Amino acid sequence: MSESLKARALRLLSQREHSRAELTRKLAPHGTEDEITALLDRLAEVDLQSDARFAESWVRSRQARYGSRRMAMDLKQRGVGDALIAAALAEGSDGDDTARAREVWAKKFGTPPADAREWAKQARFLQGRGFGADVIHRILKDRDDESA
Template sequence: MAAGSERDAERTPQGGTVEQAKEACLRLLAVRARSRAELAQRLAAKGYTADITDRALDRLAEVGLIDDAAFAEQWVHSRHTFSGKGKQALAQELRRKGVAQVDAAPALEAITFDDEAARATDLVRRKLRTLPRDLDRDKTIRRLVGMLARRGYSQSTAFAVVKAELADRNLPDPDLN
């Protein structure tokens, strides 16, 4: 049997071969890491059958190219460090990407309360530089807490960080002395 005939033996009427599905996955993985569910979704959109998709993804998982736990760890680290996302937002993003809770939990637990508070403090300090100085204190609190909430920080963390930062800023103005 020729090499081409061997591939055709795996071909299904609706989709391509396992080899073609693996190649499509490799092209997607070359751009960025992806979860197994994301790859399955992309292969389904390209017309690959569930059987071909499962076989291709199983093979890629066997060789370590697909690992949802490692993906979750990398995603959480990257999005927390560079985008300032809180645990709640990261958990939601991982769910949307099809990462199972069992794979997502260890990655999310790697972010400690102190890590989250430090990142939130940095975000608040950056935002305070752009807010008008004469803005009412209550409006300032609402804007800062809202900004943190949209990034996935818990309400208690957001309020604690904002209150602490505003208390630090309420030092007497040296120009008035």
């Protein structure tokens, strides 16, 4: 069973980077907790599995579509530590959230909101993509004051 566990882990890692927590969850039905821990320790020791590498890869693949908050939340859900998340976001971001939010907004909408309802729709979209309120207000140019 131990060899098939190792083969499963290597197959998963050959497809894409995985966090330690993801591998633990995916391998759980196929081995005991001690076997999985020992295997993952060994894979990390020989640098076949790395949470830092996983986080960097995750940020690189999603930075064009999502804000820092969303990427950080997704990484945290996948068991990556706060220090590794901060390092990956700092290293991987190709600009600030405002520039990314502007690109995402332009691709989806492209025109400023005409009224409060449209403003709210665009703001919800950007918020769902993980951009903060300050960034959203900058992108939409504080047009919500028309509704007040």
